[in-house]
Amino acid sequence: MNIYFSAGGRFDFDRNGVMFVALVDGQPIQCLVSEEALQNHFDAMGGADDHEHAFEIHHEEIVTAAESKILQGYPEPILLTSADF
Template identity: 40%
Template sequence: MQISFPQEPAEYCGRDLVLAFPALVDGERVQCAITAEALEDHFGAESLREDDVQRAFEVNRRAIEHAARKMLQELGKKPVLLHSGFFRFYDE
């Protein structure tokens, strides 16, 4: 399975409090997202405000993409949502 992450800006969804970012799995686009709570709890976002979670995502993008890659390898070409609880048990 070939997985890559286009270097596009993550999109904030205020209604769901998530940042969405794309992955390419065997050439097909798959949506990945991380909750603002996970960014606050595990990646240093100062608040759930868009600019704070965007900044935390960009600073920690490689680690977040690595976690998304792990989930995609387990789930296949299905959308991924990374919650704070995932990172409590995540073993790099």
């Protein structure tokens, strides 16, 4: 299984988190790291820009957690919460 992640993410106000995309064997899979996880584990303070910045700084740790869930067969969208960190 080949998994690649997008470099950036964007804050989704409807889902309260930063959305990003994984390409799994060439197929896009939507992923979301929750606002709560970004605040509790990655020091995001508030506002979409701050959450997106925290995502960028901690990209490697976040995508590692997403990759683990993909490999375990979790359904799309892949949701990362505080419990995943």
